[in-house]
Each structure stands twice: as structure tokens, then as C-alpha cells.
Amino acid sequence: MITEDNDSRNKTAAETDVLETTEGSKTGTGARGAGDDVSVGVVPGVSRRKQESRRKLMAAARKLFVERGYHDTRPQDISREAGVGHGTFYLHYEDKLDCFIAFADEAATELDAVLQAHLAGKGTLEEVVREILLATVEYSEANPGVLASSLTDVTVLWKGDMGRKAPATRWAEGWTAILDQMKQVGQVAADVDTRLAGYLIVGAIKQGGAYASRDQLDIHNYIESVTQLFVRALKVQ
Amino acid sequence: MITEDNDSRNKTAAETDVLETTEGSKTGTGARGAGDDVSVGVVPGVSRRKQESRRKLMAAARKLFVERGYHDTRPQDISREAGVGHGTFYLHYEDKLDCFIAFADEAATELDAVLQAHLAGKGTLEEVVREILLATVEYSEANPGVLASSLTDVTVLWKGDMGRKAPATRWAEGWTAILDQMKQVGQVAADVDTRLAGYLIVGAIKQGGAYASRDQLDIHNYIESVTQLFVRALKVQ
């Protein structure tokens, strides 16, 4: 039995945050303490009107970033799609990049919730891998294009450090944490470099997902094939 | 023993084009056979002056696309870096995208040459995988950033079909061909979906390479770890 702390802050695999979200935009309504007794989604001191604008803007941004990509989406387009004035955009986001990051964070948070639900009670490497893939596919089917779009590499645009990690990096680190735990319980071979493996897996899922989507692979086959390859690569032989 | 033709046009693994180059730009000097004994870079019927301009432009484009990325490189930057007039750029490339594609094609051609050299005489899966990774690392050290940059996804910009495949797709198909051959000689498990695996590998190398470069991993460890994972995933158990 394993009881000591680990990098994943003493959670089981099922409890590990695969994607940790970061806090960003001007008036973010993001992660609050668990003890908040305000009604969900309502932030004290922030008018309902303002939150409504932000909600509409984010919905519009998501739609357009997915459909057109980062570079072909203008703040004006987002405002118009949201049905608010062009200037309102800048009441909620520092600039276009800030808005994109908020979008990517939101997607990461949503995906993480799905992942948590799928991981509950799954213990073997194969189960965990399969469930994560299932979660990814499920999310992508409910939110077509959002994952691929939010993983867009905009690092070149990040002036200075910005103290943030790209979504792909955060996801890779989530995998690393899971693999570390699996290694501790003997499900993953001891000689696997979990950190590197985390990055490889994220890259593989990204490219594989794009291929599966583009060539419309059978979802079931896709998941079983990828699971097979990942498990063989990682498991104790 | 397996001797009949296959999708890879009856080449051994060592002969397979990992990256097939396509033909493109206005006066492309594209992929010629490796055995051509014409002096390198001289195309009959194209004046030396014009070829010299093109060479300078491509060198400048490569430098800037790598340093700044596609979106932050302007045609006039390329021209100035090349030391030619702004208009000269448009004598050689339809537009900025055409120039980028020529750059990506050139990189693919160069990488392919390195890959061919590394694959010569390598027979086992482990050897082949290791050599490809070595080739990739070798190329990346000689041409820092070129690979990552040339793999930039600009599909959203491609108006219509353009009859081209993105570099990542071509590379994935190269891997598929290699894996198919390996499968035929019993080095790769029969139940591996080689096509999907090709895409997963490219994605993994892309992301893993970026990580290795960013965090300055020890090259030897990186190669051995990745080789280990890939081989375990693919080989007959």
C-alpha cells in the first residue's frame, strides 16, 4: 500500500488533475475556494450584466477560434458574434491573446472534468489509458474542434514569460503525474521516463486525433489501437 | 519469405523515402534523383542570376521562418535579409504561403537525405527507429528550429485543395511505409495499425523534440528513451 505524498499532491490516479487550469483574464471567474457559498457562476461585486457580456464573448470566441483559427479571428468578429459592442471586448480581455488563453483554459477545465469522471474507479494502466482516450473522444465529439484549436501553439506570440504554460505542456504534465502513480503501483515499467513519455503521448494524441478526425476513422478501432500501442510501450513486460 | 511488391514500391526499409517531396514554386529546383551528376543547384534554362536570387531568398526565408515563425515574417523582411528588392520575392514565389511551402519542402528533402544515409544497412526495428531518431536529432542540431518550423500547421491558409500534403502528413506516411515493411519481415507485430501508428509517431517526435529542445535534455538519453518506448509499442512480443 502506498501512502506517502507524491508530486500529485496525494491524490489517487482517479483524482489527479490531468489538466491544471491557470488563472488569467482581467475579471476571471475561475477557480474559487470550495467553501464559497455564492450561487454557482455568480461573483459578488461583478454585475450580472458584465458577466453576461463575458459569457457571450467567450462563447463567440470559442466558436470563431475553432472555425477560423487564432490568426483569422479578429476581436471585432468576436464582438459582433457575441452581439456586444467592439469596445466591450477590451473590458473583459487585455487583448486578443488574453482572450485566446482564456478560451484554452476553459477548454482545459472542461476536458479535465470529463477526464475525472472517466477515471473514477479505473485502476489498471489499460483501463486508465482507454478511459482518457474515451474522455478525449467524448469531449471532441461534444465540442468539435475545440481541443485541436486550444492546443494551437501561440508561444511565439507570448511576449516575455507571462508565467503561463501552454495547454499542451500542462496536459503533458498531467500524464506524467498519472504515469508516476502507475509506476508506483507497478503498472508502468520502472525504466520508463515518465516525463518524456507524457510529452510523447500528448503529441501522439494530438496528431492521431487530427488524423482520425480528418480521415473519419472508426472511433472504437481508433481507441483500441492507440490503447494497445500505449500500453505495450509503457507496461511492465 | 516475402518478396512481392508492396505499397512502398519494392524498396527495402533503407531505401524507403521517409519524406516524399512535392514539386511546387514557380521555378522550383525540387527533388532530383540522388545520382544526378549535374552540378548542384544549376538548372539548365534558368539564368545563374535568377538562381542566385532564389537561393538567397530561400536562405533568408528559412532563417526568418525559423526565428520568428510564419505569421511574424513579412515578405519584405525576407527580401531585405536576402539583400534583394522587395519585388524580387514575387518573381520567385506566388505569395508568402508559396514561399513557406517551398521552405518546408526543402527541409523535408534535406531531412530525407539524412534519413536515407542513416537507414542504410539497418535491419531490426530497434536499429531503424534509433537511426531515424538520430537522423532527426542530427538534422535538428545542424539546422536548429527548421524541423519544428517546417511542421507548422498552415492548413487553415491553404485555399482549396492545392494538391499538396502537409509535411507532417508526408512524414507520417513515410513511417507507415517503413512499419509495413517491418511487419512483413516480422519485426513489427501483425496487429499494429501501421497507418495510425505512423501518425502517432510523428506527433510524438514533434512534441517530444520540442520538449527535449526546450528543456535541453541529454540527447543520448532522449534517443534511447524514445527508442525504447516505440520499440516496445511496436515489436512482436
Added chain:
Amino acid sequence: MITEDNDSRNKTAAETDVLETTEGSKTGTGARGAGDDVSVGVVPGVSRRKQESRRKLMAAARKLFVERGYHDTRPQDISREAGVGHGTFYLHYEDKLDCFIAFADEAATELDAVLQAHLAGKGTLEEVVREILLATVEYSEANPGVLASSLTDVTVLWKGDMGRKAPATRWAEGWTAILDQMKQVGQVAADVDTRLAGYLIVGAIKQGGAYASRDQLDIHNYIESVTQLFVRALKVQ
């Protein structure tokens, strides 16, 4: 005696629109009924600021199109002359051609107003012809070059149909309507092809006006000579 409706929507010659204006640009304030009692130039729902910009742009465009012609006037010249930013131009006009068409439409509307005033109560062919010429001369003296410039043929630039008629065509059709009415009341010979005559007259006025202006003819003589020729050509002998 003829009293029934005709193509000119039951107007007398004096009421016929010689130049029918069309509706065009993004926020056109186009032709409103003459009886409108709203204060001139104020359109409900369009901010005063925006209308002021548009007014300044149109005044600048008119000045420059007249002085330099269509091809030697750049959108940025118009913006600078108007004292607004370069981008403001494109808030009001799709492109340069759209601006030119708006200019030509405005000139046509203005000329039409002058024509209407001159035609009031004029009944004979000679009177009508003379008054139209007088109106044209009067307008040209108040707005030197505007007529010639607005009649510039830019048809070659009109992509597709655009659902518009060139100013010269609209003017020719105005003449046709007048001649048809004159024919009905026996002032114009029955065997005159009024449609063709309308085009001939517009061409004649255009070229004759340019000549008169260039060689600084005596206005009175010019009008009387042209009236004489037109009336002889058209009237019942």
C-alpha cells in the same frame, strides 16, 4: 390630347427625373423625397459623428476626383484631405470604386435638383432643351469639373453586374423620357428614335461641354447654338 399614364410614372416633363439616383454605399444617405421635412443630412440611427466623417470624406473625394481624376486619386489622399484617419475611409466605402460611385451619384442628384428647378413651367421643346442646357451650365459653373469627372467611364472596373447604371446611361434615359413626353404632345417628330436620341444628346453635351470649357466659349452663344441644333434635329418640321 394625351393624358394617360406613361413610362415616366405620370409626371409632366417638368416633373420627370432627368437623372434617377441609385442607392449604394454602406451608410448611404441617398435620395429622399423632395418633400421630406427632416433636417437636411441627418439620418436617424446614424451618429452625428459618423455622418460628419462621411460628409468630410465625400467633400474631399469630390475635390480630388475632379482635380486629379479617378486613377490619380488614392484613398489615403481623400482621407488626408478630409482630415480623418486612413482607415475611416473604409468605414464608409467598400473601396475606392464604391466611393467614386457615391460621388457620381451625389453629383447626379444635385444636377437633377437643378434640372427640376429649371424645367418648372417650361412647355415647348425649345424651352425644355434650353433650360436643361442652362441647368447644366449653371451647375458646372457652381461645381467646375464635377459633371465631367462624374461621367468618367469606369465600367471596365465594375466587377460583375453591380446592379447599377453608369451616370451617363441614367442621364440618357432621363432624356428619353422627356423626349417621349414631348413626342406625345407633338413637340418632337413622331419618327424620332427617342432612346437613341437620348444617348446622342448626352454624348453631344459631354463632348460639347468639354470643348466649351476648354476653349472658353461664350456661354450664351454655346447654349443658343446647341439648342438650335437639338431643336432642329428633333422638332416636328
Added chain:
Amino acid sequence: MITEDNDSRNKTAAETDVLETTEGSKTGTGARGAGDDVSVGVVPGVSRRKQESRRKLMAAARKLFVERGYHDTRPQDISREAGVGHGTFYLHYEDKLDCFIAFADEAATELDAVLQAHLAGKGTLEEVVREILLATVEYSEANPGVLASSLTDVTVLWKGDMGRKAPATRWAEGWTAILDQMKQVGQVAADVDTRLAGYLIVGAIKQGGAYASRDQLDIHNYIESVTQLFVRALKVQ
């Protein structure tokens, strides 16, 4: 009987140059004295090769100026269409405008030849007018678009005076000469301002021809209608 000289240099109507050509381009082979005994089209001292280039360039220029208009035709287009090098264009023409003027002059010369042929032996005003219209139509059918294109107003481009008259002006003066002669023999009313009438007629033919062409009028009707109007306007009543 009137025998003294006049402005038309003592020619009969049939001999009057309706369009006088001017001399221009670098190596023009234009109007030479009637006594030249060189073989037609060959100029001594000018190599056959050079003349051949010029001929091809002019044919190409005519085609493109007609099809696309002055502003949308580039010297490069003309050279390519002619099948000569881009630089060759500037061996024959000072610049693009010089080429256009040469084109317009050539068209004027050709039309004049047709006019001369038609005017031979025609004595009455009606005959002369009809024949000129017939000549114009005949030329336009053999050379569609050339007339309209060569009458393009490029005066705004003429830097300084250039000592040339626009084609329309030359044509108008040709009409004036004819009308003056007709007046002397009592075919044209004494009170007609022949100079003004010349301009009006040219404008009318220009606009009327464009209309006839655009709406595909019946040629015979067109000619008879225009003849009728012109004759009525001009003849002694």
C-alpha cells in the same frame, strides 16, 4: 461658286482628312510624304528585325488596350503577348502612354482611310453623313472595340502639353472641315456653328456607338436614325 482656299487646304469633302494623324514614337514609321519611293512599310536604316518587333508589339498593344483598357494593361502584358522580351517594349516606346498614343494614331489613320473610301463621290449632306457613319460602323465591325478604346480620354496623363491633340479633338476638327465645305456649297445652314457642331457630332457618335454596341441595335436602323437627326439639325431648311 466658291474657289478660294479654306481651312481645309483646298480639298474637296472627299479629299478632306477626317482624322489627321500626328507623328510620335521613337522610331515611328507613320505618315510619310506621298513621293516616298521606298517599298511600303520598310524604312531604310531600320532593320527588318526591329520593325518586326514593333509590329508585334503594336498588334499586342491594340489587342490588350481594347480588351482591358489603358489602366489594366501593363507593358509586360504587351511584351508577353507580342512574344518579345519585356525590355524590348522600351526600345520602341518611350513609355506606356507613348505606346497608347501610337495605338490611337494607328486606329485614327486606319479609320481615316476607310472614311476616305466611303466619301468618294458623295456630295449631299445626307450622303456624306450616312457614309461617315457607315464607315465608322464598318471599321468597328472589322475592329471591335478599337474606336471606343482609342478615344479613351487620357489627357489627364499627358504631362505638359506634348504638342498633341487627343483623337477626339482631331476627329471633331475633321467634321468641322467637312461641315464648312458643306456650308459653302449650301448644304449646311449658314447659321450653324460648324466648330461646335463638329464636337457635338463626335460626342454623339461616341456615346451612340457605345449604346448601339452594348444593346446590339440593328445597324441599319441605327445609321438611318442618326443620319436623320444629324441632317435635320444641320441642313438648310
Added chain:
DNA sequence: CATGAATGAGACTTCATTCAT
């Protein structure tokens, strides 16, 4: 808080002309 008109630096591209070959 919301609006949308205004901004102007700057993007991409064209083209009349020159000049080395």
C-alpha cells in the same frame, strides 16, 4: 458599463521602368 466610430501602422502585392547580360 457599454458602445462603435476612429485610428494609423503596417500587411501584402503590383507594376512601370532600368540595366546587366
Added chain:
DNA sequence: GATGAATGAAGTCTCATTCAT
């Protein structure tokens, strides 16, 4: 004389952001 690669000023238009209302 002929060539066509090269030139770079100039053109049209965009768009992230600001600010007066």
C-alpha cells in the same frame, strides 16, 4: 538589338486597439 531579372516606390486595404460619447 534583345532579353528578362531586378527594382522599390506606391498602391489598396486590414485590423488590433483606443477613446469620445
